[in-house]
Amino acid sequence: MMHASVLRYFREVAERGSIRKAADALYVASSAVNRQILKLEDEIGVPLFERLPTGVRLTSAGKRLLRHVRDTLNDFERVRSEIDDLRGLKTGSVRIACLIGLLAEFLPRQVVDFHRLYPGVNFQLSSCGPEQANEEVAAGRADIGINFTDVIYGGFTLLAEAPAPQGALVAAGHPLASQDRVSLMDCAGYPLILWSEAGPLTPYLRSALKANDLDATPRALCDSLEAMKHLLRANMGVALFSRFGFESDIAAGEIAHIPFSEPFLADRRVGVFVPANRKLAIGPAMFVEHLCTAFADIAKTDQGS
Amino acid sequence: MMHASVLRYFREVAERGSIRKAADALYVASSAVNRQILKLEDEIGVPLFERLPTGVRLTSAGKRLLRHVRDTLNDFERVRSEIDDLRGLKTGSVRIACLIGLLAEFLPRQVVDFHRLYPGVNFQLSSCGPEQANEEVAAGRADIGINFTDVIYGGFTLLAEAPAPQGALVAAGHPLASQDRVSLMDCAGYPLILWSEAGPLTPYLRSALKANDLDATPRALCDSLEAMKHLLRANMGVALFSRFGFESDIAAGEIAHIPFSEPFLADRRVGVFVPANRKLAIGPAMFVEHLCTAFADIAKTDQGS
DNA sequence: GAGCCCGATGCCGAAACGGCATCGGGATCG
């Protein structure tokens, strides 16, 4: 028992007005209950019961304490069943609208971690562009959103954020791979592998290309991270992305991520958000806490580097 | 400690993020703290901390539990200090506006009982007629009122009530003393000892006197219970009152109380009331609970007879 | 006055707790 048994003893005695009756109901000897009550009164310093010939009755101090004990035990029961629900399989699902980059590696890792503790929770992961994520959450099609912080405006609560520097992704042998920083202009000189025709970088990219009088047609346009990785590994060109989604390839040394030198690109951040004024069910609430610590880890690691 | 020490251990570990640090702060061996945490996790059935090389960190279940533990310990501290305040002498006073009858014997007895437990609480007892008691409380000059229930109207909360049958008080040897019931008319035939010129009974009394063509002048008019008792013991006449205020003399056999046969007089009730929507300080709140149990005792005793 | 039920208490074995020493593993620093 997490809570001292004297709490249950006290409550039972208070409710039955008799130490012996309470002891019977608790399946312990009345002497044990009696001693716990005496010890409790000694600790509080005030009699909690008045002794009548027919049993005991709460004093005013006892009544006050009983409120506390009831609240405590009831609240504990609630907490306990909340946690039990999570561990078991009674709890519904957590729906997350997430940027494709974090959906690829980061989020599944978090889901796996969480699932180890709470195997009963189901997940629904939707990949979204920065324009859609907010709407998915606002429309109630997702419980939790992950998006760039600069587009998380009113109506949402930002719970955690972490740096997500944009940069160039290239194969290990690519000329850019050895640089510390690259500018958009640097990238414009190479064949490009782009996610889609219109991403958040597109306007800047177009102007950079136009300024250098280069062809605006990317070498490859694909909406699959896996395909993109293949193309990158084959040195087909330069992709523009955050490092999320490529972490394992970067760690393996096959792909390099070089942050942009432009601050407005290098300083982008991603965050976890939920609708303001919507109370999360217990499953999403627990997972969101898990997510937040993961984000805090990213932020700390990044700060340290 | 009323609450299991594991609560404090858990909170300390959660806040310091380290079992050893927590153990140092708690002045116990780290192994003891560690074991309590392990046992707790075993009971809950879910890890509460993730173990990092640098210490521990709460899981989402742990965070949920921490909220509960914090609430519990904080609330307990509050309850404890409330009770301590009462037992000690830090708490202010309890002001009671009370009908003269209950102020004489009943209320002092309750005050003495209460004072035995909580010697730090001071009292201010005001004797009031039925017209004044409500006003004293409403005006904030008293925290608690005791009055006839039929004049406790809106704006007050009636917390407890008990029968207060009105009747005739006479010396032991008086002709009425042997009767079970008396009517107002019976009394009108004897010299009267009245509290004041205008009490709640006055109109009925006057009409009874007038109907019998008797003198409306009472033999004695006095606003002191002590004086009234002396006059009664000397067989100076009949007093009209509830038995409250004369209990010891009745028990001693010197004075007799004969309830009225008229239901609207015999069925009068007195009650404890407080202003609706005013939060009582802890002292008055505790005393009012004490009072309520005392009233319940009266009601029960009376019902049994 | 006998019997009954109440809480309180002495006694004893069982269980829980805390302290000490130690282990193994990851982080850190020279």
Add this chain to the structure above:
DNA sequence: CGATCCCGATGCCGTTTCGGCATCGGGCTC
């Protein structure tokens, strides 16, 4: 790359606490 440090985990043991049993004294009931 190894020495060191700090972390949580664990085996061992003395102490404390807890619960069960029997009993006591005091009101209440019949």
